[in-house]
Amino acid sequence: MTNHWIDIKNADAILIMGSNAAEHHPISFKWVLEAKSRGAVVMHVDPKFSRTSARSTFHVPLRSGTDIAFLGGMIHHILENGNYFKDYVVHYTNASFIVSDSYGFRNGLFSGYDPRTSSYDRSSWSFAVDAQGRVRRDPSLRHPRCVFQLLREHYTRYSLEKVADITGVSRENLLRVYEAYAATGVPDRAGTILYALGWTQHTVGVQNIRAAAIIQLLLGNIGMAGGGINALRGEPNVQGSTDHTLLYHLVPGYMSMPLADWQTLEDYNRANTPASSDPQSANWWRNKPKYLVSLLKGWFGEHATRESDFGYSMLPKLERGEDYSYLYLFDRMYQGLIRGGFIFGLNPANSVPNSNKVRKALDNLDWLVTMDVHHTETTDNWHRPGVDPAAVKTEVFLLPSAHRLEKEGSVTNSGRWLLWHYAAVKPPGRARSFGEMIVDLGNRVRKLYRSEPGAYPDPILKASWPEGYDADEVARRINGVFTSDKVVNGRRYRKGNLVPGFGALSDDGSTSCLNWLYCGSYTQEEGNKAKRRDPRQTPMQAAIGLYPNWAWCWPLNRRILYNRASVDPQGRPFHPSKAVIAWEEGSWVGDVPDGGWPPLSSGKGKHPFIMTVHGFGQLFGPGRVDGPFPEHYEPVETPVNRHPFSGRLHNPCYKAVTGDLDRLAAPADSRYPIVLTTYNMTEHWCGGGETRNVPNLLEAEPQLYVEMSPELAEEKGIRNGDPVIVESARGRVEAIAMVTVRMRPLRIQGRIVHEIGMPFCFGWTTPGCGDATNRLTPSVGDPNTSIPEFKACLVDVRKADRLEELAR
Amino acid sequence: MKMSRRDFLKATSAGIACFGLAQLGFDLEPLRAYGARLKISGAKEVVSVCPFCSVSCHVVAHVKDGRLVNVEGDPDYPINEGALCAKGAAILSLTNNPHRVTKPLYRAPFGDTWEEKDWEWVLDRIARRVKDLRDRDFLPTNGRGQRVNRLESLFSLGTSHMDNEECALVHQAMRMLGVVHMDHQARI
Numbered sequence: 001m002t003n004h005w006i007d008i009k010n011a012d013a014i015l016i017m018g019s020n021a022a023e024h025h026p027i028s029f030k031w032v033l034e035a036k037s038r039g040a041v042v043m044h045v046d047p048k049f050s051r052t053s054a055r056s057t058f059h060v061p062l063r064s065g066t067d068i069a070f071l072g073g074m075i076h077h078i079l080e081n082g083n084y085f086k087d088y089v090v091h092y093t094n095a096s097f098i099v100s101d102s103y104g105f106r107n108g109l110f111s112g113y114d115p116r117t118s119s120y121d122r123s124s125w126s127f128a129v130d131a132q133g134r135v136r137r138d139p140s141l142r143h144p145r146c147v148f149q150l151l152r153e154h155y156t157r158y159s160l161e162k163v164a165d166i167t168g169v170s171r172e173n174l175l176r177v178y179e180a181y182a183a184t185g186v187p188d189r190a191g192t193i194l195y196a197l198g199w200t201q202h203t204v205g206v207q208n209i210r211a212a213a214i215i216q217l218l219l220g221n222i223g224m225a226g227g228g229i230n231a232l233r234g235e236p237n238v239q240g241s242t243d244h245t246l247l248y249h250l251v252p253g254y255m256s257m258p259l260a261d262w263q264t265l266e267d268y269n270r271a272n273t274p275a276s277s278d279p280q281s282a283n284w285w286r287n288k289p290k291y292l293v294s295l296l297k298g299w300f301g302e303h304a305t306r307e308s309d310f311g312y313s314m315l316p317k318l319e320r321g322e323d324y325s326y327l328y329l330f331d332r333m334y335q336g337l338i339r340g341g342f343i344f345g346l347n348p349a350n351s352v353p354n355s356n357k358v359r360k361a362l363d364n365l366d367w368l369v370t371m372d373v374h375h376t377e378t379t380d381n382w383h384r385p386g387v388d389p390a391a392v393k394t395e396v397f398l399l400p401s402a403h404r405l406e407k408e409g410s411v412t413n414s415g416r417w418l419l420w421h422y423a424a425v426k427p428p429g430r431a432r433s434f435g436e437m438i439v440d441l442g443n444r445v446r447k448l449y450r451s452e453p454g455a456y457p458d459p460i461l462k463a464s465w466p467e468g469y470d471a472d473e474v475a476r477r478i479n480g481v482f483t484s485d486k487v488v489n490g491r492r493y494r495k496g497n498l499v500p501g502f503g504a505l506s507d508d509g510s511t512s513c514l515n516w517l518y519c520g521s522y523t524q525e526e527g528n529k530a531k532r533r534d535p536r537q538t539p540m541q542a543a544i545g546l547y548p549n550w551a552w553c554w555p556l557n558r559r560i561l562y563n564r565a566s567v568d569p570q571g572r573p574f575h576p577s578k579a580v581i582a583w584e585e586g587s588w589v590g591d592v593p594d595g596g597w598p599p600l601s602s603g604k605g606k607h608p609f610i611m612t613v614h615g616f617g618q619l620f621g622p623g624r625v626d627g628p629f630p631e632h633y634e635p636v637e638t639p640v641n642r643h644p645f646s647g648r649l650h651n652p653c654y655k656a657v658t659g660d661l662d663r664l665a666a667p668a669d670s671r672y673p674i675v676l677t678t679y680n681m682t683e684h685w686c687g688g689g690e691t692r693n694v695p696n697l698l699e700a701e702p703q704l705y706v707e708m709s710p711e712l713a714e715e716k717g718i719r720n721g722d723p724v725i726v727e728s729a730r731g732r733v734e735a736i737a738m739v740t741v742r743m744r745p746l747r748i749q750g751r752i753v754h755e756i757g758m759p760f761c762f763g764w765t766t767p768g769c770g771d772a773t774n775r776l777t778p779s780v781g782d783p784n785t786s787i788p789e790f791k792a793c794l795v796d797v798r799k800a801d802r803l804e805e806l807a808r
Numbered sequence: 809m810k811m812s813r814r815d816f817l818k819a820t821s822a823g824i825a826c827f828g829l830a831q832l833g834f835d836l837e838p839l840r841a842y843g844a845r846l847k848i849s850g851a852k853e854v855v856s857v858c859p860f861c862s863v864s865c866h867v868v869a870h871v872k873d874g875r876l877v878n879v880e881g882d883p884d885y886p887i888n889e890g891a892l893c894a895k896g897a898a899i900l901s902l903t904n905n906p907h908r909v910t911k912p913l914y915r916a917p918f919g920d921t922w923e924e925k926d927w928e929w930v931l932d933r934i935a936r937r938v939k940d941l942r943d944r945d946f947l948p949t950n951g952r953g954q955r956v957n958r959l960e961s962l963f964s965l966g967t968s969h970m971d972n973e974e975c976a977l978v979h980q981a982m983r984m985l986g987v988v989h990m991d992h993q994a995r996i
């Protein structure tokens with residue numbers, strides 16, 4: 001989230017799309033309702049009517065996978081009706097940038113597409129520069145090649161008629177949302193967009209969010225109280241685990257994982273450190289070398305020296321363009337290329353698409369270490385229904401894990417707050433925390449490498465690795481320590497002292513830090529700030545529900561990101577009664593500003609979007625692999641075979657694995673005419689491995705069901721409560737029919753398209769509850785993130801004559 | 809006196825701060841007796857965080873004789889202000905749960921049962937598996953002769969259930985081994 005949970009109350013308009021906040025982030029919804037009680041309009045745009053819809057001002061059903069069409073229509077509406085916040089757009093976004101002549105867009109394809117590799121050469125998506133290397137701008141926004149004009153041209157195609165025709169949303173409903181939301185394009189009103197996996201889990205996932213960001217920039221809603229782009233993150237510490245990047249392509253703090261082409265630290269820095277020729281651009285990532293060297297110091301300690309490239313050469317290096325994420329990992333496991341591994345607290349046999357294939361792939365492992373609190377479909381895959389254990393070769397370890405209340409440590413909430421939790425009780429029996437297990441295991445592997453020869457032992461033996469697990473000690477390492485005596489801002493720090501903030505990190509080896517974003521969270525002066533429980537706030541902070549002394553928030557305790565965009569170039573808040581920061585008597589008050597420089601008008605200020613190279617919000621976003629502007633493409637499995645915006649049916653870059661079990665339905669496939677979307681529920685968490693083992697939660701939601709409209713049920717001869725079979729090109733699933741008006745038939749291109757919805761939390765280890773919904777979903781994903789398309793695929797549904805899975 | 813929300817609730821539930829009622833002539837004895845019977849009276853309070861979604865509601869855990877006896881929303885935490893959803897409200901039965909795995913379990917190749925093992929045995933055996941696989945499959949260079957230090961045949965998945973401190977160490981450990989097949993819930 002750019003903002004935080006409490007801040008939702010400051011919004012004047014709330015667009016909830018790709019999320020069912022009331023059911024999946026229930027307590028967040030108290031802040032939505034708080035905003036509503038203060039007069040905000042709350043809109044829920046979602047295929048299904050849910051408790052979020054029930055408490056919103058109104059609900060608008062749309063077909064899964066058509067969000068960009070819907071949002072593109074809104075961009076068109078905002079531009080045509082002049083609803084944008086002109087000063088903000090001119091001063092703070094790249095609307096005025098002139099795009100180079102080589103950029104173009106035709107019939108669904110941007111310039112630079114190579115059909116052989118299904119990818120773009122992005123070099124033509126660049127800006128025109130002057131002799132000093134600065135981007136050429138036209139603040140009048142009239143230049144035909146400026147971003148603003150190109151944006152207008154791009155979305156002219158997104159007329160109400162076309163958008164209505166493909167999304168299934170009526171013109172009236174479109175206008176109702178567009179008008180209510182576009183009303184926030186004035187200085188003293190803010191709108192927020194709340195989204196979740198309903199946006200990310202598509203083959204256009206990243207571009208869904210880009211489209212929302214464009215709207216927020218046009219309306220001047222980023223940096224404002226009650227504004228922002230707010231991903232409602234779903235899992236217990238998914239914000240923290242993402243920051244620490246348990247992801248193949250990154251190292252902690254969102255820095256790229258080294259590639260084979262970057263053999264030395266110098267190669268890495270050259271390829272990854274952006275340069276700007278604008279003195280008013282903070283271009284924050286220019287500091288990346290300091291963060292990387294400090295990370296290497298954290299990993300290799302005294303072995304990270306300048307002479308050894310700080311240990312950079314010991315790191316693994318990825319092949320450029322190679323994908324090592326879930327989809328590809330399980331495909332390679334299925335092919336027998338992966339032999340062993342670790343699954344910590346995750347249930348991929350239930351939660352990864354095409355789970356029939358995932359389950360078979362797991363059989364190919366020689367050994368598997370699982371760490372969990374319960375038996376799950378993953379830990380017990382070797383004796384799943386229909387499989388003879390005597391035929392499964394895998395050696396499986398199930399290590400009993402401590403639960404949250406049984407250990408201490410920190411987690412990061414969706415609003416980036418770092419929160420310490422204390423151990424209340426001991427873990428049951430011989431269960432241990434992940435930290436204890438991994439530290440102990442690491443030391444055993446190190447012992448083996450010390451005592452016998454082996455492949456390239458250097459990174460293992462030279463690692464700075466603790467003797468035992470101590471959360472407090474690791475929290476200090478994450479914050480960072482000085483590795484030699486040093487003076488910072490006139491203050492003397494000794495070797496081993498905590499680094500006060502990431503401004504003090506350096507690339508000369510004098511600091512070590514496991515994650516630059518968290519630098520400043522644990523200091524010599526104030527201790528572990530994740531433990532702070534101090535509600536004090538100034539009246540200005542109280543007016544927007546900002547608690548600067550409660551816990552800590554990355555970066556540098558800044559609660560609202562890009563807050564310099566909430567003030568005009570003189571430093572005066574656009575919205576005085578809900579000011580985030582203000583320049584008063586030579587200093588900033590309110591939130592921690594995005595950099596302490598004076599306001600822009602002083603000539604010594606910086607543009608507010610400090611994480612971008614040029615310092616401007618990116619309406620034109622050249623960084624994504626599938627286009628600088630979002631464009632509507634159909635889901636890979638779609639009930640239509642054409643759409644009104646171009647001749648390009650699918651995202652031309654989407655990711656997919658292909659194999660005998662990766663069958664896909666054709667566009668408008670008559671065998672699978674129904675759209676399926678999948679979701680969580682309030683009572684169960686994700687794959688359900690934990691919550692199905694909690695009797696009170698299982699009692700509340702005991703069994704797999706499928707929600708379908710009365711119209712579809714009648715067509716199929718299904719009554720409420722009937723057992724049914726849902727089938728896709730990849731698998732079949734038994735469920736109980738829940739016939740409900742919550743699902744609406746949609747009129748698409750003149751004919752009725754039905755959509756059904758199913759939770760995905762049930763699995764065979766819990767008797768009688770059904771089995772994985774993800775046996776239906778396909779292994780295709782977004783080209784930027786490889787996030788699979790769980791939210792839209794094709795199925796058919798029929799009444800079942802007898803029950804097997806649900807009777808087990 | 810400035811009281812936090814929690815101080816106030818504590819005080820009223822224990823029947824101490826009912827000064828106003830006594831002045832009005834109420835008999836406070838039954839209330840005091842009830843207070844003494846509360847399962848949380850005398851319990852130690854420990855602050856923790858709900859282990860489900862990233863609203864990260866705070867809870868107060870009540871511990872008596874080393875056992876968790878009650879968990880409720882933390883009224884002082886400015887985000888949830890004491891409220892919890894169904895999952896958060898079930899933390900007690902999630903933690904004190906008969907289905908928990910409490911001992912290291914081992915399933916031998918082609919075996920049909922779980923066997924209980926001790927930690928020494930399982931961790932030594934896993935360390936051996938890791939080293940054998942790494943020594944066998946470690947890829948020092950790629951086809952173009954570039955140094956790559958990869959161990960592609962060993963994977964790591966998970967987890968958003970770890971604390972930040974645990975994530976930092978797991979990331980480090982995997983990269984030291986040369987693991988590149990690494991992913992977790994952030995991508996699903």
Ligand code: SF4
Nearest residue numbers: 858860861865893896
């Ligand atoms: S109590 Fe509910 S809303 Fe709060 S963190 Fe837990 S799961 Fe999320």
